[in-house]
Amino acid sequence: MVRLLSGSDIEAVVSMGDVIPAVERVFGEYAEGRVVMPPKMYLDISGYGDFRAMPAYLPSANTAGLKWVNVHPGNREHGLPTVMATILINDPKTGKVLSVMDGTYITDMRTGAAGGIAAKYLATDVSTVGLIGSGRQAWAQMLAYHSLFKDRIQQVKIYSRHIEHSEALAARIEKYMGYDSIACKTGKDAADAGLVATVTPARSPILQPDWVLPGTHINAIGADAPGKQELYTELTLKARVFVDSVEQASHSGEVNIPWSQGLMNEQKLAGTLGEVVAGKKQGRLRDEITVFDSTGLSIQDLAVAHLAYERAIEAGRGVEFTF
Structure with missing residues (x-):
């Protein structure tokens, strides 16, 4: 049966x-x-x-x-x-x-879980969470962060192209998780956080290098196909980047654009998230920007x-x- x-x-x-x-x-x-x-x-x-x-x-x-x-x-x-x-x-x-x-x-839950696991190993300050995007995956990311860091989170900042979508998610987070949640008018405002998740279908970069402070961890979730990119290349290149799969990320992850331009390669990656989980690679080393490039694994x-x-x-x- x-x-x-x-x-x-x-x-x-x-x-x-x-x-x-x-x-x-x-x-x-x-x-x-x-x-x-x-x-x-x-x-x-x-x-x-x-x-x-x-x-x-x-x-x-x-x-x-x-x-x-x-x-x-x-x-x-x-x-x-x-x-x-x-x-x-x-x-x-x-x-x-x-x-x-x-x-x-x-799919929603395992993607959210991957972001939570990356934050567990790579983020240091999760008191403020920034969400760039307000759809289903933004909620799934918050479910994972809430599960792992429940009492450490104090505020959530949300930016979406449509302010009403940000406001709706902010209200939902406040109702079910109790966090002070703000609908931001700009991506820069939302990026002022120790843990930032980009969860959009964007094909042009959104997250700018000067928005992100040292010590920030970024979960780059939305770029999961060739040609998609949420982070400006300059930001990706100055961060320590961890991927879920080198092969998938190289052609369809956040790094696929700089990779195709010869600016990124396997030697410039910090490793895979699995290697950090297994103790084969060290996660955060210092007060740096870290990025987890999530393409999604079967x-x-x-x-x-x-x-x-x-x-x-x-x-x-x-x-x-x-x-």
């Missing part, structure tokens, strides 16, 4: 507090060479967006599978999320399909999907069917 899981099924059995340790564990396994993860494949739909196929095998969880995910920047006009996904998980020994599940909630999705599958069986959630 195959278990079909909706987004509400998954949300009922998996919280950010569950997702963070699952993602942190597979980051470490990736650095130690204990996972199989081919690079994601892109299918461009000109004028609309793109699809991505993301396979992985996690021996430690005895699971393999695939995420099929889209990114369509214009979806807000259609009342749909920018990012939607479906995840398929299989028994790696036989290939038997175990579950087909919604992957949209999992091992993150599979780790959370496998957990959701097991929890759903225990809770009796989902629908069983045969093909």
Whole structure:
């Protein structure tokens, strides 16, 4: 039998507090060479967006599978999320399909968790959080920061192209997390923080070098496809940059533009987040600017999907069917 899981099924059995340790564990396994993860494949739909196929095998969880995910920047006009996904998980020994599940909630949560884990290892001052962007991922980042740094956060600053979106997120954060939250009129105001997350679909840089003070940690989340960039190249080049995957980041991460221009290469990277988690590389060294370039790894999705599958069986959630 195959278990079909909706987004509400998954949300009922998996919280950010569950997702963070699952993602942190597979980051470490990736650095130690204990996972199989081919690079994601892109299918461009000109004028609309793109699809991505993301396979992985996690021996430690005895699971393999695939995420099929889209990114369509214009979806807000259609009342749909920018990012939607479906995840398929299989028994790696036989290939038997175990579950087909919604992957949209999992994508949001594992991406937020990655930002939280990066901040755990690379940020020093999380008392003020700056968000550049106000969509679903901005909320997911805050869920992770709240889970990890609950009593250390004092204020959240939010900038969006539409002030009403910033105000709505600020109200939501104040209501559910209790933090003093401010809708900022400029990106510069929001960037005045010890922990900054850029969570936009921008293809032109937003975060300027003179906005960011030494000691700041930046989670660069939005640039996840070729040609996308949220940080000005000058800012990226003067920071210590950690990536989730060197191969993915080089062609579709925050560093892809300076990389294509010959200004960035693997030797200029500080390492991967997984190497920091596994103790192979040191995180923050001094009062510097650090950047985590998050492209999103299929091992993150599979780790959370496998957990959701097991929890759903225990809770009796989902629908069983045969093909």
